Amino acid sequence: MNRLVGLVVAGAAALGLMPASGHAAADHVEIGFVTTLSGPSGIIGKHMKDAADLAMDMLGGKIGGIPASIVYGDDQFRPDVGRQVTEEMLKRDKVDFLTGYIWSNVLLASYAPAIKSGVIMIGANAGPHELAGAMCAPNYFSASWQNDETPETMGKYMNDKGINDVYMIAPNYAAGKDMMNGFRRYFKGRVTAELYTKPGQADYQVEISEIRAAKPKAVFVFLPGGMGIQFVKQYAQSGLRETIPLYSAFSVDETTLPALGDAAAGNYEVGFWAPDLDNARNKEFVTAFEAKYHYVPSYYAAQSFDAINMIDDAVRAVHGDLSDKKAMIARMEQAAYSSVRGHFAYNTNHFPIEDFYLLRIEKGADGKYTRKIDSRVFTDHKDAYYQECHMKPMK
Amino acid sequence: MPHEADEVGGGGSAADRVMHASLLLEQLLNGVQFAMTLFLMAAGLTLIFGIMNLINLAHGSLYMIGAYVAASSYAAWHSVLAALALAIGATIVVGIVLEVGIFRALYDRDHLDQVLATFGLILFFNEAVRMIWGATALYAAVPRFLAGQVELLPGIPYPVYRLAIIGVGLAVALFLYLLVGHTRIGALIRAGASNRTMIGALGINIGLLYTLIFGLGAGLAALSGAMAGPIFTVESGMGDDFLILAFVVIVIGGIGSIRGSFIAALLVGIADAVGRAFLRPLLALAVSQSAADSAGPALASLLIYALMAAILFFRPRGLFPPRTR
Numbered sequence: 001m002n003r004l005v006g007l008v009v010a011g012a013a014a015l016g017l018m019p020a021s022g023h024a025a026a027d028h029v030e031i032g033f034v035t036t037l038s039g040p041s042g043i044i045g046k047h048m049k050d051a052a053d054l055a056m057d058m059l060g061g062k063i064g065g066i067p068a069s070i071v072y073g074d075d076q077f078r079p080d081v082g083r084q085v086t087e088e089m090l091k092r093d094k095v096d097f098l099t100g101y102i103w104s105n106v107l108l109a110s111y112a113p114a115i116k117s118g119v120i121m122i123g124a125n126a127g128p129h130e131l132a133g134a135m136c137a138p139n140y141f142s143a144s145w146q147n148d149e150t151p152e153t154m155g156k157y158m159n160d161k162g163i164n165d166v167y168m169i170a171p172n173y174a175a176g177k178d179m180m181n182g183f184r185r186y187f188k189g190r191v192t193a194e195l196y197t198k199p200g201q202a203d204y205q206v207e208i209s210e211i212r213a214a215k216p217k218a219v220f221v222f223l224p225g226g227m228g229i230q231f232v233k234q235y236a237q238s239g240l241r242e243t244i245p246l247y248s249a250f251s252v253d254e255t256t257l258p259a260l261g262d263a264a265a266g267n268y269e270v271g272f273w274a275p276d277l278d279n280a281r282n283k284e285f286v287t288a289f290e291a292k293y294h295y296v297p298s299y300y301a302a303q304s305f306d307a308i309n310m311i312d313d314a315v316r317a318v319h320g321d322l323s324d325k326k327a328m329i330a331r332m333e334q335a336a337y338s339s340v341r342g343h344f345a346y347n348t349n350h351f352p353i354e355d356f357y358l359l360r361i362e363k364g365a366d367g368k369y370t371r372k373i374d375s376r377v378f379t380d381h382k383d384a385y386y387q388e389c390h391m392k393p394m395k
Numbered sequence: 396m397p398h399e400a401d402e403v404g405g406g407g408s409a410a411d412r413v414m415h416a417s418l419l420l421e422q423l424l425n426g427v428q429f430a431m432t433l434f435l436m437a438a439g440l441t442l443i444f445g446i447m448n449l450i451n452l453a454h455g456s457l458y459m460i461g462a463y464v465a466a467s468s469y470a471a472w473h474s475v476l477a478a479l480a481l482a483i484g485a486t487i488v489v490g491i492v493l494e495v496g497i498f499r500a501l502y503d504r505d506h507l508d509q510v511l512a513t514f515g516l517i518l519f520f521n522e523a524v525r526m527i528w529g530a531t532a533l534y535a536a537v538p539r540f541l542a543g544q545v546e547l548l549p550g551i552p553y554p555v556y557r558l559a560i561i562g563v564g565l566a567v568a569l570f571l572y573l574l575v576g577h578t579r580i581g582a583l584i585r586a587g588a589s590n591r592t593m594i595g596a597l598g599i600n601i602g603l604l605y606t607l608i609f610g611l612g613a614g615l616a617a618l619s620g621a622m623a624g625p626i627f628t629v630e631s632g633m634g635d636d637f638l639i640l641a642f643v644v645i646v647i648g649g650i651g652s653i654r655g656s657f658i659a660a661l662l663v664g665i666a667d668a669v670g671r672a673f674l675r676p677l678l679a680l681a682v683s684q685s686a687a688d689s690a691g692p693a694l695a696s697l698l699i700y701a702l703m704a705a706i707l708f709f710r711p712r713g714l715f716p717p718r719t720r
Binding site: 042046172195198207213226234238258260295 | 627637
């Protein structure tokens with residue numbers, strides 16, 4: 001009986017109460033934000049959520065001048081859960097935009113239902129090559145980078161410096177191989193070894209002993225999250241850090257630096273952004289973030305902050321007419337909002353054309369370690385897949 | 396221009412590296428060191444499983460609590476003794492509260508109920524730790540007097556802290572050997588492992604004995620966690636993966652046997668280290684380097700379980716099962 005009433009009410013709402021054509025400004029904007037909020041990776045989700053909340057605060061709780069809210073979903077670091085959360089947001093919460101997504105596998109699993117629904121989706125971290133290439137879509141944008149670009153930056157830097165005999169380590173799963181391939185796309189020097197370790201491995205002393213015996217000139221690792229903390233600590237404890245410099249990608253950042261103390265001091269990282277990136281918008285973001293949350297934002301936070309501001313800018317451009325997707329997409333393609341990365345552009349595949357930097361782990365004035373810009377490696381870098389993207393127009 | 400993909404540069408050919416004697420010694424030492432961390436965890440687990448017939452999945456949570464308390468109290472007071480005392484003391488208290496409050500109701504239930512209940516405790520403790528210490532992994536410093544390296548073999552410096560872990564592991568093994576083999580409590584523990592009903596019938600306060608053993612197990616887990624902190628990541632859920640290895644150790648060693656756990660921990664630790672170090676270069680002699688690069692680590696991580704399967708095939712109750720009637 002109740003269900004029948006519900007159906008009748010819903011039917012009446014659909015027929016009579018909803019505006020027939022969508023030229024009117026919406027009275028509410030709902031943004032779905034999917035990230036990891038539980039488990040050890042929950043720290044990344046915390047950075048992202050805090051940054052998105054800060055962006056909303058600074059916009060006065062409005063997106064494009066319209067009262068707005070963000071609904072957060074926990075993907076639990078699992079693709080199936082991520083997809084389910086995404087579908088719930090589309091059906092139950094009727095979100096107007098989807099963003100977040102730390103992990104490539106979660107994003108890939110959630111991608112099809114989101115794209116099919118016509119909602120504009122903005123990846124605020126993961127950048128799997130499929131989405132930059134053959135699977136690109138008009139209603140998908142990346143507010144971050146394509147996965148390969150960060151290791152490419154390290155490969156380019158080490159190649160330009162003429163650093164030879166590099167010992168490479170990554171976990172034995174798909175992203176690990178992708179990262180090493182990205183590195184090798186620009187690094188043409190000698191590789192001492194390319195070692196794949198068990199995902200989630202805790203102790204690296206065996207590998208460190210091997211590195212000492214192999215005598216490389218440099219070590220390059222991709223060991224995200226807890227693996228990075230473990231490897232970097234153990235590498236420093238072994239005393240090798242003083243003789244063989246450690247270069248890494250996605251392995252040391254502001255989510256793990258508090259646990260590393262001085263073990264990471266002087267190590268090299270790469271990225272499109274760092275807290276000290278010199279532009280007014282970034283200063284404003286970092287200052288406000290630290291004032292509100294009392295910790296240093298990571299790139300996860302920066303990307304999430306940008307994603308919300310990008311949505312705000314697009315909604316503003318169409319004066320709140322959320323049904324005009326084409327105009328919002330056209331606006332997003334201009335990359336006109338004020339980004340913490342400074343000026344950048346969107347490529348034909350909706351991935352940023354942006355600069356990448358060599359970063360160095362250093363102690364800030366407040367005694368906290370952060371990643372600091374050392375030098376620019378790529379200017380206006382494009383990912384390797386955009387030519388495979390043949391964007392079909394939106395229906 | 397340097398050539399691309401000069402795979403086997405650096406330390407000579409793969410065969411050379413396999414034969415490298417000092418590297419082999421160093422990797423054996425790495426294996427022994429890993430074994431000691433495993434042993435501390437497994438010793439408590441095997442007592443609890445062997446004597447009380449309780450599968451305690453929350454043992455990894457006790458390890459985590461030990462690591463968190465040790466890391467945060469060391470950060471506050473910079474005293475190794477205070478950090479260890481607090482970590483072990485606090486974890487024993489938590490362990491005893493769990494034993495009295497929850498596990499007593501579980502001893503007579505079947506293993507599935509125990510697994511469910513203690514799995515629930517894992518979720519509880521992982522979340523509790525996040526609420527108390529936050530989501531960021533905790534910084535755990537190496538005590539200053541244990542920082543740095545010593546040169547064991549010419550040209551091979553070894554972290555002092557890891558040597559300290561080996562030392563503590565051996566000391567605990569000796570302590571447990573004396574406790575179990577040469578004290579009245581030890582006689583009760585052995586009797587409990589052989590026949591629980593009988594020692595109850597002989598008028599021993601079995602409840603008190605269980606609580607004592609559980610406290611001992613919790614203390615050992617805390618010591619293991621406290622020492623693991625500076626090497627591993629002190630984060631919510633840090634004990635969960637480690638617990639699986641500890642179960643492998645006690646199954647190989649024979650459930651309830653401290654001596655078995657010690658030998659099994661050594662076997663597992665050394666097999667793991669040697670497998671990770673030498674399977675890949677050995678494989679590279681047979682197949683291509685890139686095939687060895689991906690197959691090596693996969694096979695190495697299987698090695699421990701292959702070892703367990705092989706040992707259980709010949710000795711289904713483990714290496715040193717306690718004599719039961």
